[in-house]
Amino acid sequence: MIKNYCPFFCELNFFAYLCCMKNDNKIGKAITDKHIKIVKKITKDMVISAYKNYKYYVDSDLLDSAIKISSIRKYKHEKSVWLDNKELYTYEIDVIVDMRSGRSWKNNNYCQRNATRYNRYYRNSIYNSVLEYLKYFGIDESDNPTISKIQYKEIV
Numbered sequence: 001m002i003k004n005y006c007p008f009f010c011e012l013n014f015f016a017y018l019c020c021m022k023n024d025n026k027i028g029k030a031i032t033d034k035h036i037k038i039v040k041k042i043t044k045d046m047v048i049s050a051y052k053n054y055k056y057y058v059d060s061d062l063l064d065s066a067i068k069i070s071s072i073r074k075y076k077h078e079k080s081v082w083l084d085n086k087e088l089y090t091y092e093i094d095v096i097v098d099m100r101s102g103r104s105w106k107n108n109n110y111c112q113r114n115a116t117r118y119n120r121y122y123r124n125s126i127y128n129s130v131l132e133y134l135k136y137f138g139i140d141e142s143d144n145p146t147i148s149k150i151q152y153k154e155i156v
Contacts, residue, residue: 013057023146024078067126076090090143097150
């Protein structure tokens with residue numbers, strides 16, 4: 001007799017989807033200081049194009065798209081508890097991706113309906129593009145930023 005194991009695997013996939021967005025290094029509530037207020041104010045209206053660099057692979061579907069940072073949060077890093085002299089921070093970033101592609105099957109509605117799959121495909125490319133933009137604000141890979149939420153919709 002074959003049992004139906006579909007609910008178990010669906011729960012496992014959903015758990016894996018949530019774990020990739022979780023930032024395990026944060027402690028406490030979000031910090032609002034002068035640095036993060038300036039970063040939020042400047043990035044509020046900026047639209048980022050997918051950055052193609054020789055170091056990073058950018059998915060070809062994202063080359064026509066536009067990326068906007070909708071929210072950025074700053075948290076205290078868990079390693080700063082052990083280090084007395086240095087404050088370490090980590091960041092969580094929410095983004096909106098506008099798929100301006102001419103392909104009918106890669107539009108915003110289709111990517112939003114299949115968000116689990118396309119977030120897995122595009123997360124690294126979006127991360128590299130956003131990180132390349134945020135390096136001018138002093139946020140780099142050593143700060144361990146995380147793309148926590150990706151939405152596919154038109155940027156107005």
